[in-house]
Amino acid sequence: MDGFEPIEVQEIDFIAKLTQGQRIFRMLEKAEMVRTDLRNKLREDFPEISLPEISLKVLRSLTPVRIGKTYTEPAYYGWLC
Secondary structure: OOOOOHHHHHHHHHHHOOOHHHHHHHHHHHHHHHHHHHHHHHHHHOOOOOHHHHHHHHHHHHOOOEEOOEEOOOOOHHHHO
């Protein structure tokens, strides 16, 4: 496969062999890993913020909110770019 690293080809082959339920479960695991990484980064950078506030920042960062004709900026824009 042109344009893919060998490890990516192995990953694609592995995913292709999974059942639909296993693929969904894998997707949910990956989504939780992203949320956990973002939460840990926020806790590291803002130790004074409570866990509920951090959870709200994670939610805000991962949820596009449309107000009028523009989207709101994520809570931790610098890290996501």
